[in-house]
Amino acid sequence: MNEQRADSEVIHNVLGGDIDCYAVLVERHKHAVAAFVHGHVPASHVEEIVHESFVKGYEKLSSFKGTGSFKAWLVSIAARICIDFWRSRKRRRVIALTSLGKQGESVVHENEVMADREMEEDMDRQHHAKELVEWALGFLKPEDRMLVGLI
Numbered sequence: 001m002n003e004q005r006a007d008s009e010v011i012h013n014v015l016g017g018d019i020d021c022y023a024v025l026v027e028r029h030k031h032a033v034a035a036f037v038h039g040h041v042p043a044s045h046v047e048e049i050v051h052e053s054f055v056k057g058y059e060k061l062s063s064f065k066g067t068g069s070f071k072a073w074l075v076s077i078a079a080r081i082c083i084d085f086w087r088s089r090k091r092r093r094v095i096a097l098t099s100l101g102k103q104g105e106s107v108v109h110e111n112e113v114m115a116d117r118e119m120e121e122d123m124d125r126q127h128h129a130k131e132l133v134e135w136a137l138g139f140l141k142p143e144d145r146m147l148v149g150l151i
Helices: 003-015 019-038 043-059 070-092 097-137 142-150
Strands: none
Touching: 003 019, 003 070, 019 043, 019 070, 043 070, 070 097
């Protein structure tokens, strides 16, 4: 039984009221989500963001369409939480922008907007590339997938 089919059965059970089954999904995908998050936030915040990703995934589980992999869907949730993490940290920075003058404030704001946009685009590209690789690997025999995974 492939992972996507197994995930859809567990999701069906969770949505049917067996909420304890969600632990199966957490156990199955926690390493992939943690690996993704680890690459995008400081190590001291990884556990917190991984936890939040699974909580958000549970809350939004009924919106999972099942057309792609659950793992990719969950990683996309983690990606958005990582973006929110950096946005909230940026808001908490204490900088006297008024000391820069109106032109300085404008330049700083434009740079922040551009950096946010670039980070979101980069995370989207990474997410889509991962989905494409997972899709392509789905066409390989299990032993060939294992060999590719070792590379």
